[in-house]
Amino acid sequence: MWFYILAALVFYIAATTKEKPLTWSPSQDIYKQMVDNGEDADVIRAYLEMEAELITETNPSTALVLSVQIKETFPKYDFGHHTTLIKFIATNYSSASS
Secondary structure, eight states, rough: OOOHHHHHHHHHHHHHHSSOOOOOOOHHHHHHHHHHHHHHHHHHHHHHHHHHHHOOOOOHHHHHHHHHHHHHHOSSSTTTTHHHHHHHHHHHHHHOOO
């Protein structure tokens, strides 16, 4: 069931953004790892909500704060893809400011 929710979220983000920030879904990979590790549904839901907020953020400073919160909340997982996402947000943010 969570897979379908995540898939719908990814589809929505892809459909509503001008450029797709990631060509693959690292958020989905983390989700799968959480399911495989037997994480509680509430933990997974919290991750999905936090990640969705990060993905839709347009301010790089706020995105950085959200990324740190996610990393501190879920220290067992690798969120290296956040760096790429924050760079993408920063590039688009500076382009929009010009």
